[in-house]
Amino acid sequence: MSAVSLRGVTKRYGDTRAVDDVSFDLHENRIHGLLGRNGAGKSTAMRMLTGQEVPTSGQIRVFGENPYENADVLHQVCFIKESQRYPDIFLARHALEAAAMVFPNWDQGFAERLIEEFRLPVKQRVRKLSRGQLSSVGVIIGLAARAPVTLFDEPYLGLDAVARQAFYDHLIADYAEHPRTIVLSTHLIDEVADIIEDVTVIDRGRIVMDDSSENLRSQAVTVSGPTKAVEQFSDGHEVLHREDLGGFTRVLVSGVPTDRETASLQVEPVSLQQLVVRTTQFHDAALAGAGNGNGKGVRS
Numbered sequence: 001m002s003a004v005s006l007r008g009v010t011k012r013y014g015d016t017r018a019v020d021d022v023s024f025d026l027h028e029n030r031i032h033g034l035l036g037r038n039g040a041g042k043s044t045a046m047r048m049l050t051g052q053e054v055p056t057s058g059q060i061r062v063f064g065e066n067p068y069e070n071a072d073v074l075h076q077v078c079f080i081k082e083s084q085r086y087p088d089i090f091l092a093r094h095a096l097e098a099a100a101m102v103f104p105n106w107d108q109g110f111a112e113r114l115i116e117e118f119r120l121p122v123k124q125r126v127r128k129l130s131r132g133q134l135s136s137v138g139v140i141i142g143l144a145a146r147a148p149v150t151l152f153d154e155p156y157l158g159l160d161a162v163a164r165q166a167f168y169d170h171l172i173a174d175y176a177e178h179p180r181t182i183v184l185s186t187h188l189i190d191e192v193a194d195i196i197e198d199v200t201v202i203d204r205g206r207i208v209m210d211d212s213s214e215n216l217r218s219q220a221v222t223v224s225g226p227t228k229a230v231e232q233f234s235d236g237h238e239v240l241h242r243e244d245l246g247g248f249t250r251v252l253v254s255g256v257p258t259d260r261e262t263a264s265l266q267v268e269p270v271s272l273q274q275l276v277v278r279t280t281q282f283h284d285a286a287l288a289g290a291g292n293g294n295g296k297g298v299r300s
């Protein structure tokens with residue numbers, strides 16, 4: 001079941017196609033990673049699916065309905081973004097109180113536990129909070145709101161490592177008790193690799209990967225060994241990345257080679273971060289080769 005679906009969605013800003021004919025689903029009650037380089041189109045996609053912007057073309061549905069100016073849908077969607085602004089007079093507790101009024105599933109007890117854990121000075125003006133403290137306001141709201149669709153767009157700028165781990169731990173524990181559709185958009189792929197169940201990677205406004213983490217990880221491996229043997233093996237495989245060191249070569253290939261093909265070589269699984277980075281670079285190179293900045297038809 002899809003909580004959110006995008007079909008042929010494009011968003012143009014003047015000549016920029018921030019999101020370019022994109023289709024994907026966010027499955028209900030899954031934790032989804034929305035990944036990609038700076039300027040790839042992630043925030044634009046999230047603004048559209050949370051009704052903050054209208055697509056130039058294409059269709060967006062959240063629980064089967066158009067989210068734009070649709071209050072019923074929007075009470076079910078919580079969008080935590082790094083650039084969130086609050087009125088100047090707001091104390092931190094006002095931001096939490098406002099969220100408590102908007103989201104029907106708000107859990108005040110949970111919010112209070114999180115305030116304690118993140119050491120949020122709730123009586124301080126929001127504009128005087130440190131960067132990390134401001135991020136924790138968003139993280140607390142996103143968790144305690146328990147919205148059926150919750151999106152975190154780079155929620156933890158400035159959060160220290162302990163606070164980020166606390167966020168991941170609470171997210172996993174609370175999600176297990178209260179399943180919902182969660183989107184994490186982040187550049188810290190290694191940190192979320194074990195949490196996200198589905199992965200969508202956007203590059204230059206287009207989708208380059210869209211699958212479960214499990215499938216993606218099983219679709220590529222790193223093969224290394226003496227250069228000659230690796231080159232022999234590489235023939236007939238899609239090489240996403242190659243590294244040479246002396247007479248030794250390591251390649252990241254898509255597909256799963258047979259034991260026979262790799263008999264004298266070392267085969268290792270690939271991390272999600274490696275896979276995302278190398279696949280994006282591979283697509284970029286393919287686009288540069290094709291001289292097509294919009295990447296029509298390129299998709300793994």
Ligand SMILES: Nc1ncnc2c1ncn2[C@@H]1O[C@H](COP(=O)(O)OP(=O)(O)OP(=O)(O)O)[C@@H](O)[C@H]1O
Binds near residue numbers: 013019036039
């Ligand atoms: N309001 C806007 N007006 C004009 N261009 C915009 C606007 N919003 C986004 N863009 C452009 O659209 C493209 C996608 O931007 P977006 O913010 O969606 O990227 P992102 O993947 O979230 O990047 P980052 O990881 O850096 O936050 C960029 O080229 C950006 O400059």
